[in-house]
Amino acid sequence: MQLKTTHPEWADEKYVTRNYGITHTPLFNLRKSGAIRSLALRAEGAKYGKRLYYIPSIEGFLARCEMRAQTGAGNEGGKPSTPPPCTPPAESLPPELEEQIEALRSRYFEEQAAMLEEVEA
Numbered sequence: 686m687q688l689k690t691t692h693p694e695w696a697d698e699k700y701v702t703r704n705y706g707i708t709h710t711p712l713f714n715l716r717k718s719g720a721i722r723s724l725a726l727r728a729e730g731a732k733y734g735k736r737l738y739y740i741p742s743i744e745g746f747l748a749r750c751e752m753r754a755q756t757g758a759g760n761e762g763g764k765p766s767t768p769p770p771c772t773p774p775a776e777s778l779p780p781e782l783e784e785q786i787e788a789l790r791s792r793y794f795e796e797q798a799a800m801l802e803e804v805e806a
Contacts, residue, residue: 689790694785695724695737705743712738720746724786735793 693700702708707715715721722742727734 690706692740694740695789696740697737701738701740701743707743712739715730723789726786726790728794737789 692704696704698709698712701712712721716723716738716802722739723736724739725736767786
């Protein structure tokens with residue numbers, strides 16, 4: 686019998702590092718290069734928030750890396766190559782993703798407000 690595991694669609698850096706072994710700096714570089722998708726949950730005008738990563742884009746990136754390693758494509762002359770980036774996100778996300786993002790934002794801000802109340806009490 687095979688166990689079925691489910692992964693979240695969006696996850697924080699800690700989850701990505703624990704489950705995929707990609708640490709802070711490589712995640713930052715992959716995000717900046719457009720190889721993986723992410724979003725920042727923060728109040729309008731806020732300096733800090735919570736960064737979430739789109740797990741299917743990370744798995745797609747890793748699959749491309751594995752495919753290139755198996756075929757040797759893009760590694761002529763023994764030089765390391767840069768994997769192709771993921772397709773950039775569409776201008777608008779599907780409604781179910783928008784709902785998930787909004788739910789995450791709401792929960793995040795509720796938790797932040799509760800923590801602030803605890804600190805002030």
